[in-house]
Amino acid sequence: MALPQNAPVFDLDAYMSWEEVQELRHEYLAGEVFAMSGGTDAHYTILLNAGSALKAALAGKPCRTFVSGMKLRIExxxxxxxxxxxxxCDERDRTPESALAKQYPALVVEVLSESTAAFDRGRKFGIYQHIDTLQEYLLIEQDRRHADLFRKNAEGLWVLHPVAEGQVVRLHSIGVDVPLATLYEDVEPGAAAAR
Incomplete structure (x- = not known):
């Protein structure tokens, strides 16, 4: 997340209308908007690999995979x-009313960058926990081949399942296993560290 913009403070519905006509993307948090910044080659390669792997694995199933251009609304x-x-995988995210923003994910994936890692691991994760349907939160690092998978257990507690090089990311929420190596395909060694 970037720095707040000099925009008026608005409620969620006003933000949704305003955002629809903006040239740049902005995230929204409690009345403030934050311009989205670009990412590195490694960031977008990992994002594409994750989205492609999940879409392929879920073909023919009622779940849909979305990438960074689709909004996730946390009322x-x-x-x-x-x-x-x-x-x-929720039918409510297939209605015409959900065309601009979804609300019921089972899995959220964030590719960590130096500027967003603390927010993604901290406050953003706390905000995502307000989503009743969310079962897993996957954080993928750019500068080393490692991911942290947080999974909600039967008691509603989030348990960390680290995934190291050579291992498989087991996504119970959607019944998919993805080798960690697949997420890093075509990522040049040290590319993210060179930023």
Whole structure:
């Protein structure tokens, strides 16, 4: 998330109308808008790999994979984000009213960058936890081949499942396994660290 813009403070519905006509994308949090910044080659390659792997694995199933251009609206937290990748299997996200923003994901994936890692691991994760349907939150690092998968257990607690090089990301929420190596395909060693 970038710096707040000099825009009027608005409610969620006003933001949705305003955002629809903006040239640049903005996230929304409690009345403030934040311009989205670009990413590195590694960031977008990992994002594409994750989205492609999930879309292919879910072909023919009722789940849909979305990438960074689709909004995720979190009413209870007064927030709208553009996750790098997310998957929704909920019928409510297939209605005409949900054409501009989804609300019921089972899985959210964020590719970490130096500027967003603390927010993605902290406050943003806390906000995502307001989504009742969310079962897993996957954080993929750029500068090393490692991911942290947080999975909500039967007691409603979020449990960390780290995934190291050579291992498989097991996404129980959507019944998909993705080798970690697949997420880093075509990512040049040290490319993210060179930023």
């Amino acid at each position: 209870r937290a007064e927030a709208v984000f553009y996750p790098d990748v997310f998957v929704t």
